[in-house]
Amino acid sequence: xxxxxxxxxxxxxxxxxxxxxxxxxxxxxxxxxxxxxxxxxxxxxxxxxxxxxxxxxxxxxxxxxxxxxxxxxxxxxxxxxxxxxxxxxxxxxxxxxxxxxxxxxxxxxxxxxxxxxxxxxxxxxxxxxxxxxxxxxxxxxxxxxxxxxxxxxxxxxxxxxxxxxxxxxxxxxxxxxxxxxxxxxxxxxxxxxxxxxxxxxxxxxxxxxxxxxxxxxxxxxxxxxxxxxxxxxxxxxxxxxxxxxxxxxxxxxxxxxxxxxxxxxxxxxxxxxxxxxx
Amino acid sequence: xxxxxxxxxxxxxxxxxxxxxxxxxxxxxxxxxxxxxxxxxxxxxxxxxxxxxxxxxxxxxxxxxxxxxxxxxxxxxxxxxxxxxxxxxxxxxxxxxxxxxxxxxxxxxxxxxxxxxxxxxxxxxxxxxxxxxxxxxxxxxxxxxxxxxxxxxxxxxxxxxxxxxxxxxxxxxxxxxxxxxxxxxxxxxxxxxxxxxxxxxxxxxxxxxxxxxxxxxxxxxxxxxxxxxxxxxxxxxxxxxxxxxxxxxxxxxxxxxxxxxxxxxxxxxxxxxxxxxxxxxxxxxxx
Numbered sequence: 001x002x003x004x005x006x007x008x009x010x011x012x013x014x015x016x017x018x019x020x021x022x023x024x025x026x027x028x029x030x031x032x033x034x035x036x037x038x039x040x041x042x043x044x045x046x047x048x049x050x051x052x053x054x055x056x057x058x059x060x061x062x063x064x065x066x067x068x069x070x071x072x073x074x075x076x077x078x079x080x081x082x083x084x085x086x087x088x089x090x091x092x093x094x095x096x097x098x099x100x101x102x103x104x105x106x107x108x109x110x111x112x113x114x115x116x117x118x119x120x121x122x123x124x125x126x127x128x129x130x131x132x133x134x135x136x137x138x139x140x141x142x143x144x145x146x147x148x149x150x151x152x153x154x155x156x157x158x159x160x161x162x163x164x165x166x167x168x169x170x171x172x173x174x175x176x177x178x179x180x181x182x183x184x185x186x187x188x189x190x191x192x193x194x195x196x197x198x199x200x201x202x203x204x205x206x207x208x209x210x211x212x213x214x215x216x217x218x219x220x221x222x223x224x225x226x227x228x229x230x231x232x233x234x235x236x237x238x239x240x241x242x243x244x245x246x247x248x249x250x251x252x253x254x255x256x257x258x259x260x261x262x263x264x265x266x267x268x269x270x271x272x273x274x275x276x277x278x
Numbered sequence: 279x280x281x282x283x284x285x286x287x288x289x290x291x292x293x294x295x296x297x298x299x300x301x302x303x304x305x306x307x308x309x310x311x312x313x314x315x316x317x318x319x320x321x322x323x324x325x326x327x328x329x330x331x332x333x334x335x336x337x338x339x340x341x342x343x344x345x346x347x348x349x350x351x352x353x354x355x356x357x358x359x360x361x362x363x364x365x366x367x368x369x370x371x372x373x374x375x376x377x378x379x380x381x382x383x384x385x386x387x388x389x390x391x392x393x394x395x396x397x398x399x400x401x402x403x404x405x406x407x408x409x410x411x412x413x414x415x416x417x418x419x420x421x422x423x424x425x426x427x428x429x430x431x432x433x434x435x436x437x438x439x440x441x442x443x444x445x446x447x448x449x450x451x452x453x454x455x456x457x458x459x460x461x462x463x464x465x466x467x468x469x470x471x472x473x474x475x476x477x478x479x480x481x482x483x484x485x486x487x488x489x490x491x492x493x494x495x496x497x498x499x500x501x502x503x504x505x506x507x508x509x510x511x512x513x514x515x516x517x518x519x520x521x522x523x524x525x526x527x528x529x530x531x532x533x534x535x536x537x538x539x540x541x542x543x544x545x546x547x548x549x550x551x552x553x554x555x556x557x558x559x560x561x562x563x564x565x
Contacts, residue, residue: 033396033397151405151406151408151409152409154398154402154406155406155409158393158396158398158403158406159387159391159392159406161360161387161391162385162387163406163409164360165355165358165359165360165385166385166406166407166409166462167381167409168409209397212397213397213398213399213442214397214398214399214402214440214442215397215398215399215402216402218397
């Protein structure tokens with residue numbers, strides 16, 4: 001069991017996967033309840049444009065793609081607050097445009113195919129200790145801010161119009177949330193890749209909702225599930241020699257089906273007519 | 279015969295609700311809690327409120343009645359500053375509407391607007407009443423927890439704090455949202471159709487509790503559809519159909535003329551056993 005920990009690349013990848021799994025699981029509770037599941041997918045695609053641009057301009061990934069993600073988040077916030085445009089449409093407009101920009105740049109240069117592959121499908125085994133520290137720093141910041149604004153964020157998520165009437169600064173809270181989301185996606189993209197980040201943000205909270213109807217419990221269960229899937233996925237990746245990002249997401253998918261079957265059998269049990277003893 | 283409390287808007291002899299309108303001993307007339315002066319509102323090009331002038335006094339209990347789309351909810355939301363006015367002004371205790379001054383106005387939305395699948399418990403919903411005063415980063419203090427328990431006890435919700443809001447009866451669900459409004463120590467609570475979808479027993483519980491709150495000096499404004507219920511339980515009513523049609527005691531203003539103007543339909547109004555009864559005139563049977 002401890003054999004893979006002999007390798008530095010595994011240790012770095014393992015801790016990064018656990019951290020990012022927990023973070024995505026935590027912020028994912030709000031993402032799912034705000035019906036913004038598409039945003040993780042969209043923002044990661046937007047970051048792809050930023051990642052390609054930073055590579056071309058020879059800027060550090062976290063700085064270049066990070067600034068790009070913040071810009072995308074701010075634009076989504078701006079467009080989605082127009083009354084006639086929903087958040088889903090705003091995400092579609094901003095993120096696909098950004099992804100298209102990345103694709104356009106890639107098509108003009110054939111030299112960085114491998115880096116683009118890493119951005120698309122993740123490169124968890126290429127995580128350096130510096131990357132790990134950056135991921136840890138981002139996790140602490142996002143966790144800290146989310147914990148501090150959790151009450152107002154809950155009110156703004158549950159009942160945004162009334163929250164505003166009660167004096168909650170819903171506009172500022174929404175903007176801050178999108179920024180935190182953009183930063184989370186940034187930290188996760190290098191590990192899970194553009195194509196799989198959304199799954200880490202959506203599946204653990206959905207599983208947690210099967211287990212509890214209490215908001216506070218969801219905020220504990222969902223990140224624990226995310227961290228577990230990160231850890232289990234890393235081991236499976238090592239022993240079965242499959243892409244780590246894929247095994248992490250497939251672990252959570254397996255858990256989802258398990259809980260779905262359990263829930264289905266419980267419903268069936270409950271609805272079964274009771275036989276009277278004769 | 280017209281009485282002092284039965285009037286149409288613009289009537290110079292119009293008086294305020296009984297017991298509330300008199301000048302104080304010091305000779306100054308009390309300032310209304312909320313005053314709307316010629317307030318108009320529109321959604322796009324469609325007018326929703328037209329020149330509505332209205333005063334709500336401390337301790338008053340009134341119902342706004344009118345047809346669907348007549349502007350009842352818009353009027354409440356305008357008072358809360360959720361919708362900007364296109365014309366006219368709103369004064370809160372004689373001052374222009376400000377966010378900080380609105381801390382003591384509670385709002386209870388229509389239960390139909392609530393997402394009942396949201397994973398949230400009774401206690402978590404009521405606690406939201408604290409958030410308006412809390413800074414972004416502060417939690418709930420011990421004294422606030424005691425206050426939360428006191429409000430839950432008052433609402434007969436003790437022991438239900440950990441339940442999901444969907445698991446309660448209609449009356450209890452309404453009590454949860456009234457409790458959230460009460461935590462801010464409001465001077466005024468605005469309730470949007472608090473009895474909509476409730477059975478007779480639950481409606482009775484809600485009105486009983488609202489009267490209790492009102493007796494403690496909290497002004498209450500509700501929107502309602504059931505005219506008989508308003509006539510039976512509330513001391514003051516406003517008929518609204520985009521503009522203010524009448525204001526006064528229900529037994530005085532709920533007459534065939536006013537209701538025809540409000541609802542654009544024929545309603546039968548009669549007294550039975552000391553009660554005002556409003557009914558729909560049946561359509562002529564098909565030949």
